Amino acid sequence: GLSPAGFPSKEETCRSSDTPRARSQAFSRPSPDPPKTHDAMPRSTAATLLVALAICIAAAGVSAQHHELHGSGTTNPSKFFWKVMDLMEERSRTPVTMTYRAVGSGTGIKDFIGDETAGGQYNHFGSGDIPLNTAEYAKANVVHTEFIQVPFVIGGIGFFHSVPASYGEIDLDACLLAKIFNRDITRWDDDEIVALNPNLASLDQPITVARRVYGSSSTSLITKYLNQKCPEVWAPAATMVGKEPCSATKTSSCVTWASDTVEAEGSGGISGYLEENPYSISYIDNGHGLSSGLGEIALKNADGNFVKPSTEDAVAGAALGSTGTLGATRDASLYTSTWADVTLMDQAGESTWPICTFSYMYIKKDMSGWTGDDAKTAALVKAFAQFVLSEEAQLMLPEFGFVGLPSSILLKARTAVNAIALPDDNAAWKFETDTNKDDAAQSIVGQYPLVFSSKRRAYADYERSELVEKVAALQAQVTTLQAEHVTLHPRAWYDDPTKQIEGAAAVGALGFIFGFIGLVLGAVAMTRVKGLAKNASGGYQI
Numbered sequence: 001g002l003s004p005a006g007f008p009s010k011e012e013t014c015r016s017s018d019t020p021r022a023r024s025q026a027f028s029r030p031s032p033d034p035p036k037t038h039d040a041m042p043r044s045t046a047a048t049l050l051v052a053l054a055i056c057i058a059a060a061g062v063s064a065q066h067h068e069l070h071g072s073g074t075t076n077p078s079k080f081f082w083k084v085m086d087l088m089e090e091r092s093r094t095p096v097t098m099t100y101r102a103v104g105s106g107t108g109i110k111d112f113i114g115d116e117t118a119g120g121q122y123n124h125f126g127s128g129d130i131p132l133n134t135a136e137y138a139k140a141n142v143v144h145t146e147f148i149q150v151p152f153v154i155g156g157i158g159f160f161h162s163v164p165a166s167y168g169e170i171d172l173d174a175c176l177l178a179k180i181f182n183r184d185i186t187r188w189d190d191d192e193i194v195a196l197n198p199n200l201a202s203l204d205q206p207i208t209v210a211r212r213v214y215g216s217s218s219t220s221l222i223t224k225y226l227n228q229k230c231p232e233v234w235a236p237a238a239t240m241v242g243k244e245p246c247s248a249t250k251t252s253s254c255v256t257w258a259s260d261t262v263e264a265e266g267s268g269g270i271s272g273y274l275e276e277n278p279y280s281i282s283y284i285d286n287g288h289g290l291s292s293g294l295g296e297i298a299l300k301n302a303d304g305n306f307v308k309p310s311t312e313d314a315v316a317g318a319a320l321g322s323t324g325t326l327g328a329t330r331d332a333s334l335y336t337s338t339w340a341d342v343t344l345m346d347q348a349g350e351s352t353w354p355i356c357t358f359s360y361m362y363i364k365k366d367m368s369g370w371t372g373d374d375a376k377t378a379a380l381v382k383a384f385a386q387f388v389l390s391e392e393a394q395l396m397l398p399e400f401g402f403v404g405l406p407s408s409i410l411l412k413a414r415t416a417v418n419a420i421a422l423p424d425d426n427a428a429w430k431f432e433t434d435t436n437k438d439d440a441a442q443s444i445v446g447q448y449p450l451v452f453s454s455k456r457r458a459y460a461d462y463e464r465s466e467l468v469e470k471v472a473a474l475q476a477q478v479t480t481l482q483a484e485h486v487t488l489h490p491r492a493w494y495d496d497p498t499k500q501i502e503g504a505a506a507v508g509a510l511g512f513i514f515g516f517i518g519l520v521l522g523a524v525a526m527t528r529v530k531g532l533a534k535n536a537s538g539g540y541q542i
Contacts, residue, residue: 065094065449068373069380072101073108073127074217075267076285077153077359080400081127084393088384090461091452096380102266105129106215106243112147112362113139124381126362129155129217129285130243131339144364148335148420150413151328151358152388154319154344154403157221158309158355159297160289161281162274163188165482168199173300174229174354180281181209181226182234183258188279203279210273210282213263215244217357222283223255225345225355286315286353287401301354302346309401311351316403318344318356328358329408332415336365359402361385366421375423383429383452385417390431390439392454399468 071081078100085098103111105128112126116139131149132140140147159177161170172180176192179185185192188203212219220243226234227241234240239256246254262280264270270284271292281297286309289296298306307314322328324342344356363385367378387393394404405413422428431439432446432453446453 067094067096067376067380069096069098069124069377069384070101071099071108071125071127071384072103072111072123073362074105074129074359075102076129076155076218076287077127077400077402078102078267079287080153080393080397080402081388083396084384084387086461088387088452090458091454091456093447093451093453093456094449098380098384100127102268104212104214104266105217105220109136109140109362110215113143116142118143118145121364124377125385127359128362129157129357129359130220131342131360132362133340134338137338137340140362146336146365148363148365148416149339150335150361150363150385150389150416151405151409152361152385152413153359153397154315154356154405155359155401156286156309156315156353156356157218157283158286158289158353159222159281159283159299160271160274160292160294161297162278163200163203163205163295164278165295167203169197169298170200170295171196171298171300171306174226175233177297177299178226178230178233180207181211181258181261183209183260184233205279208262208277208280209258209260210262210264210270210277210280211257212270213245213265217243218267218283218285219243219255221345221355221357228346229354285401286310290401299354301352302348303350303352305350307351307353309353311353314351314353315356316406317349317352318347319358319403319406319409321347321349322358330412332412332419335413335416361388363417363420365419368421368423370423375427378422379424379427379429379450382417382420382422383431385420386414387431387452389414389417392433 069085081100085100089096089098101107101111101123108123108126108128109132111122113136114121114123121143131137159172163170172193173196176185176196179192186207188200188205188207194201220241223234223241227237231237238252239246239254242252242254244250244254246256262273264273264282267284267288270282271288271294274280274282274294275292284294290310296308296310298308301307309315319328322342322344324339326334326337326339326342328342328344330337339360342358344358346354347356363381367374367381370378389405389410394410397404404410427450429450429452430444430448432444432451432455433439434441435455436444436446438444444451446455
């Protein structure tokens with residue numbers, strides 16, 4: 001019933017609709033006293049059976065052609081993955097279904113390990129912003145025999161806030177952030193913050209800290225950074241550095257968060273919370289933070305400069321300076337080795353962002369033993385990874401706030417993916433980049449079934465691209481107008497809490513004064529009306 005990857009085949013689904021075995025045997029068992037005549041099968045029943053048979057035959061035909069791929073993992077590059085999958089589905093003549101669950105690196109790794117037995121994975125590929133640790137690496141090798149961790153993008157994890165823009169730039173170092181996140185500092189006008197940011201002296205507001213609720217590579221990276229740069233504040237490492245919160249079942253390599261921090265699920269949950277709650281702070285991948293228009297914290301880097309996630313080349317410079325036994329520039333044949341000690345953290349550079357990371361795809365290296373529908377999925381996994389590493393896809397990354405791989409690493413990543421073993425090399429997908437030409441300029445037939453053709457396109461995709469350009473132009477205009485507003489009004493009164501209170505009090509006082517005057521005038525008017533209406537008998541005329 002279940003394929004090696006744990007997914008029921010469509011043939012199995014069709015078989016499950018057949019007459020149950022026990023019942024069919026009962027019908028075929030000879031009767032001890034058979035009737036002398038047999039009623040003809042009702043026409044309606046016969047018609048129903050014929051329709052059901054036709055549906056099963058059609059379903060079997062569709063199943064023979066349909067290809068599926070299901071991955072899960074980090075939320076950070078999820079929008080990029082969704083776009084790639086959307087394009088591949090549009091460009092295929094053969095029906096293709098591709099999904100990606102954005103559930104966090106921790107869950108993606110757990111899905112990739114599955115039930116920890118050979119072939120027991122829950123997804124076809126996993127993805128995360130951190131490599132598998134020593135224990136996870138050992139378990140994954142039991143499940144997959146051998147697997148590769150393929151870097152495909154460089155991203156930064158930034159700190160973002162929802163303080164009104166009129167207060168200007170906010171500069172923080174690692175120790176100040178550590179004190180904010182462990183709740184030693186709880187207000188924006190704290191003396192230590194104001195020492196670096198005199199512009200915040202009047203910001204008498206509490207700081208709300210939002211953080212990820214489930215296992216997250218973003219949590220792992222920022223807690224590792226805070227412990228590395230400010231161990232006197234962010235410690236002990238055993239219960240302050242990790243992917244997930246500490247709990248009754250998780251007591252080490254976890255994070256003990258203060259009780260007044262706010263839980264949010266996924267990068268979208270974090271950005272949504274900041275958008276709706278002023279004066280908050282959190283951590284999130286640069287792509288989500290910048291696309292949401294959140295305020296950036298300028299962080300002090302290894303060279304002593306305050307840099308923002310959006311600073312040009314802030315992320316790209318960290319890749320080639322990565323450290324580790326084998327490093328990120330390792331040969332493709334070593335992609336099956338552990339990447340656990342590879343880090344892009346706190347690299348030198350005038351404008352380098354301190355918290356950078358690769359995002360990885362976790363893929364079984366040898367899928368030659370996959371059969372049935374899984375054999376088709378194997379080819380699709382390889383094709384998906386090839387497209388993610390293609391020039392076209394790498395050029396999409398900046399629109400999601402990411403940076404493509406340096407060419408020296410990209411070429412080795414492609415070599416590692418191309419070496420993935422399939423059940424049938426003749427069933428490998430091809431990419432038509434020009435009419436009847438593949439990405440290596442070799443002749444192919446673009447109309448063949450297993451071809452992703454750039455010549456195919458959905459009209460909805462065309463419309464989306466047009467809308468994206470228009471929205472980008474509008475965003476640029478809004479940014480310009482906001483900058484002009486801040487220049488004309490450096491500190492808008494409605495952004496200053498003290499002035500908000502003073503303004504409200506002034507409006508209230510004016511309202512009271514005008515109300516009192518109205519009351520007096522009304523009383524005088526009523527007296528005059530009554531006096532004029534009094535008649536000679538001493539009564540009042542109604």
